[in-house]
Amino acid sequence: MHDVLRVTGGTPLNGEITVRGAKNFVSKAMVAALLGESSSVLRNVPLIRDVDVVADLLRLHGVGVEYDEEGGTLTFDTSNVDSAHVRDIDALAGSSRIPILFCGPLLHRLGEAFIPDLGGCHIGDRPIDFHLQILRDFGAVVDKTATGIHITAPRGLHGTKATLPYPSVGATEQTLLTAVRAEGVTELSNAATEPEILDLIAVLQKMGAIISVDTDRTIRVEGVDRLTGFEHTSLADRIEAASWASAALATGGDIFVRGAEQPSMMTFLNVYRKVGGEFDITDEGIRFYHPGNELRPIVLETDVHPGFMTDWQQPMVVALTQANGLSIIHETVYENRFGFTEALRRMGAQIQVHRECLGGLPCRFGQRNFYHSAVVSGPTPLNAADIVVPDLRGGFSHLIAALTAEGTSRVRGIALINRGYEHFMRKLGALGAQVELED
Numbered sequence: 448m449h450d451v452l453r454v455t456g457g458t459p460l461n462g463e464i465t466v467r468g469a470k471n472f473v474s475k476a477m478v479a480a481l482l483g484e485s486s487s488v489l490r491n492v493p494l495i496r497d498v499d500v501v502a503d504l505l506r507l508h509g510v511g512v513e514y515d516e517e518g519g520t521l522t523f524d525t526s527n528v529d530s531a532h533v534r535d536i537d538a539l540a541g542s543s544r545i546p547i548l549f550c551g552p553l554l555h556r557l558g559e560a561f562i563p564d565l566g567g568c569h570i571g572d573r574p575i576d577f578h579l580q581i582l583r584d585f586g587a588v589v590d591k592t593a594t595g596i597h598i599t600a601p602r603g604l605h606g607t608k609a610t611l612p613y614p615s616v617g618a619t620e621q622t623l624l625t626a627v628r629a630e631g632v633t634e635l636s637n638a639a640t641e642p643e644i645l646d647l648i649a650v651l652q653k654m655g656a657i658i659s660v661d662t663d664r665t666i667r668v669e670g671v672d673r674l675t676g677f678e679h680t681s682l683a684d685r686i687e688a689a690s691w692a693s694a695a696l697a698t699g700g701d702i703f704v705r706g707a708e709q710p711s712m713m714t715f716l717n718v719y720r721k722v723g724g725e726f727d728i729t730d731e732g733i734r735f736y737h738p739g740n741e742l743r744p745i746v747l748e749t750d751v752h753p754g755f756m757t758d759w760q761q762p763m764v765v766a767l768t769q770a771n772g773l774s775i776i777h778e779t780v781y782e783n784r785f786g787f788t789e790a791l792r793r794m795g796a797q798i799q800v801h802r803e804c805l806g807g808l809p810c811r812f813g814q815r816n817f818y819h820s821a822v823v824s825g826p827t828p829l830n831a832a833d834i835v836v837p838d839l840r841g842g843f844s845h846l847i848a849a850l851t852a853e854g855t856s857r858v859r860g861i862a863l864i865n866r867g868y869e870h871f872m873r874k875l876g877a878l879g880a881q882v883e884l885e886d
């Protein structure tokens with residue numbers, strides 16, 4: 448694919464687009480299919496790169512994976528699960544973070560797992576220490592090699608009692624995908640409870656698992672001997688929906704996001720309203736629009752669910768460059784998620800980043816040299832610029848900035864955006880954006 452997009456901004460984005468299933472759920476449900484002894488069906492699956500990567504990894508382990516793009520339906524045949532060659536797995540190294548979640552299912556099905564070096568966005572160190580500790584707690588033996596991690600379970604996997612140092616989404620999913628077939632009971636405290644995790648629990652329950660979630664972030668799992676396949680329709684991608692909503696706000700536009708769902712977006716909707724954006728919720732989706740009034744500044748902290756998602760932060764910051772006054776944002780999930788503001792500053796935005804915690808939430812990054820708070824002063828007109836996509840959400844935010852700016856910007860590295868935004872070029876066209884791929 449061509450990798451440089453010319454974006455001529457200054458025109459409001461108006462029209463309708465559709466969001467399908469959540470990237471951060473679909474990829475995990477695909478891993479869950481590996482645990483089933485009969486075939487599974489997953490619906491509302493978007494055509495994005497992360498889905499391709501997980502499908503390829505499943506195929507390497509003998510799973511038959513078919514995708515019907517129009518219906519967004521994935522089917523999985525798990526009757527011939529087998530070990531993959533390390534060399535083949537290695538070819539997928541660096542392309543995603545999902546492979547780490549194959550540990551539990553592969554240990555249950557094959558007795559061992561090899562996990563290649565992980566990929567994913569560079570928005571912080573993104574260690575996997577919680578994952579490896581929990582696997583050891585289950586009784587796994589973890590052997591780190593130069594190219595990846597080799598994991599075995601010579602004495603089987605046994606239920607465990609553990610507390611996460613932080614409610615990590617991935618480590619909670621690791622625990623679920625391992626505990627469902629471990630022998631005995633597992634209790635995980637300080638677990639993450641994002642809607643995508645609850646949807647994964649729904650899938651596992653359909654497969655035969657016994658899982659309960661308490662209001663105090665404790666998840667209990669009673670291991671079972673076997674799991675069957677499942678049929679499930681994914682919840683909508685609330686990160687993609689919020690990205691288009693922020694694009695409507697920043698460009699002064701009006702976008703109907705078909706498929707967007709209110710329950711998983713309530714915190715975002717509150718912030719959108721406080722900033723001055725308006726929305727109409729229907730059974731089919733949510734219309735997000737700029738009512739034409741001045742936008743208001745806001746004080747915002749990102750947090751685990753039910754807080755304001757870190758993945759909503761970057762597109763919202765672009766909209767806040769158009770609000771009248773000082774906005775303060777405290778990023779408490781990732782230590783390094785303001786790198787994308789450097790390009791916005793070059794485009795004329797007034798954004799300062801600080802090491803201090805500019806917020807009331809207890810945060811792991813204070814006094815540790817991480818620029819994890821930002822002050823945005825607006826409104827500032829944005830000018831066109833040459834920009835390089837730094838990561839998935841940062842890249843989409845750069846696109847929004849280019850669409851807001853007067854003049855023609857060049858956005859380099861746009862292929863990365865395919866990792867999480869289905870048909871984004873087609874959608875930009877449908878919204879009247881003036882964009883053109885460079886030869």
Ligand code: EPZ
Nearest residue numbers: 471573574575576577578615616617618758780781839840
């Ligand atoms: C998931 O990442 C999502 N990715 C991220 O979406 C999302 O930003 C994040 O959850 C938070 O909601 C997928 O679902 C594929 P974490 P994950 O474990 O599971 C620290 C996007 O753009 N940590 O909840 O990797 C970690 O460094 C992406 O769609 C450890 O210290 O996130 C971070 O500071 C980007 N040790 C915090 O916990 C560990 O072993 C939260 O990370 C694991 C995590």
